Amino acid sequence: MLTEAQVVTVDVRNKKVVFKDGFKLEYSKLLLAPGSSPKTLTCKGKDIENVFTIRTPEDANRVLRLARGRNAVVVGAGFLGMEVAAYLTEKAHSVSVVELEETPFRRFLGERVGRALMKMFENNRVKFYMQTEVSELRAQEGKLQEVVLKSSKVLRADVCVVGIDDADQHPRSVCCR
Known part of the structure; x- marks a missing residue:
């Protein structure tokens, strides 16, 4: 490979x-x-420590190490974000998912399947903050402390993973078009 x-x-x-x-x-x-290139956040604090997009196995290992026993926030409830949330449920103290849509996987699997999967994740201690987005990331001593949502809710966060699936995103390579 x-x-x-x-x-x-x-x-x-x-x-x-x-x-x-x-x-x-x-x-x-x-x-x-x-x-494809990862979709990133554009809000205040997007460049502080412990905010990740996962591109490599090393990125995933670092997120796991930092999230173990701590508070994790995942931005995005498509395949990428939900895979990260599923993986962190057994490792992190808490896992919260933030998503613009009403239900996870809505664009890919529809409302009904999305609601069923959301219920399954909730039964495994994942909290969902739907129909909102991140407005600010706050740090203390340079490290992520809080994720502030446009709904004004403030989430404690030691690590934030941006896993936003973008159905309109184009591949990095033009060779295949």
Whole structure:
């Protein structure tokens, strides 16, 4: 598996891939997973310590280490955010999910399935703050302390993971278009 490699051309007839650095690779089956750039927060405090987008296994390990026994806030209730919330439920002291939609997964799975999944997560100690968004992140001594929502609710937070799925987002690579 190659990661962070930029493909210049794919020759499907001869089953060859050419990379930006000139490296050529023959294949029998090819999976292109161009990924996308993470959607980030634009609010005050977005750059303080302990606010993450997960892009690498190292990012995930750091979040886990910082969240163990602490208060975690996950922004986004699509696949990415809910996967993070599920993973943290057994490790963190508390897990809160903040989402603009009425229910998790609504754009992907619909209202009914979203509500059922939300109930399942609530039964596992996940708190949901729906139809709102983050307005500010507050720090003490440079580290995340609170997540302030547009609804005026203030959440205690030692770590915040931004896991916003963006259905309109385009892949990083233009080669595949």
